[in-house]
Amino acid sequence: MKDFLFTDGKYIYINAPYAEAYVPEDIIENPNGAPKDSWIAYEYGDGFIIFGICYMRFFENESQARDSVPVHTLMYPNLIETHPTESTKAKLEINGLMDNWRVLKFYHGDILMEANSRKSATNCEAFMKLLTSGKLPRSLSYDEVFTAWMDNYEINGMTPEVPYVVHQAIIAEMYRNPADPSQQFAKVIAANPKIDPRSYIAMNMNAVSAYSSVMSALSFERMSEKLTSSINMTKSGVEQKKSPIEAVITM
Incomplete structure (x- = not known):
């Protein structure tokens, strides 16, 4: 370019x-x-x-x-x-x-x-918003998303105070299998490394909660919408993740 x-x-x-x-x-x-x-x-x-x-x-x-x-x-x-x-x-x-x-x-x-960027922690916050809104361009391959995030820190002279694995976990949750949005794209590409690394769908946090589990859906927002997705998830027998909180509540 x-x-x-x-x-x-x-x-x-x-x-x-x-x-x-x-x-x-x-x-x-x-x-x-x-x-x-x-x-x-x-x-x-x-x-x-x-x-x-x-x-x-x-x-x-x-x-x-x-x-x-x-x-x-x-x-x-x-x-x-x-x-x-x-x-x-x-x-x-x-x-x-x-x-x-x-x-x-x-x-x-x-x-x-x-030509010369202005360094600011606000720019790092903006990248997080862009990522969690599911609006990063889909021409980025799955692995390039993490690279872009790290580049954003470097451009702004910032060092994340959390391990890189936390960033990778967030990306893994936001990027999903288009054929089955309840499944992380990371699992798809790990099982088939030859798959197009851009063949994911990027979701926002609201959509991710709807596909993760009934517990995460109902504890998020947009209750009527999440009730519908929870009923469909239960009727379809979709495998759900159970958080430690849910285990305590249902003891």
């Missing part, structure tokens, strides 16, 4: 006639000033603050059909300030994922980001 960018040492610019970046609409701050719990990006003035992991396309001209242009992934796991010429909203399928996107439109010479 570096062929489509250039820098003067202060900023990184678009080096293509036209480009688009795609940010999931539901992680952008509510325009009415009431941000969602999971907001990560926001618009201000003529710029956006977004996370530097997003899908992008680089076009020969603005009239070129989107489907004819390959999808690239901007892989800079940190918050960035970007300055598109304009933005629109669209429902698009990108790499097999249908979602509502904020489409950031750039032209040659537009600023994509600063």
Whole structure:
């Protein structure tokens, strides 16, 4: 993707006639000033603050059909300030994922980001939000998710105060088998190393709780929704994890 960018040492610019970046609409701050719990990006003035992991396309001209242009992934796991010429909203399928996107439109010479990142613990918090919202781009392979997380710490000069295995356990819970969401993708790829490492589904914490067990579902939120998933789980005979708390309660 570096062929489509250039820098003067202060900023990184678009080096293509036209480009688009795609940010999931539901992680952008509510325009009415009431941000969602999971907001990560926001618009201000003529710029956006977004996370530097997003899908992008680089076009020969603005009239070129989107489907004819390959999808690239901007892989800079940190918050960035970007300055598109304009933005629109669209429902698009990108790499097999249908979602509502904020489409950031750039032209040659537009600023994509600063060349030197600003270090902050807030950026590490933002990465955690992006991961647990299930909104990291699916073009990242399963193992690249952990690498991106560690890179985020390094960029911001932070050292996690918990063992790396804790981060790996969180990723294992968030990434699931699309054929059976109750199963961790880690188990699928461990059993078949030749499987496409991008053939997972990334879930948010709410969805993970619904597929883990009746206990975790009913102790989370959205009670009516979780009652339905719990009944279906029980009727289907899905194997469930039992926490020590559940063992104590049912003694």
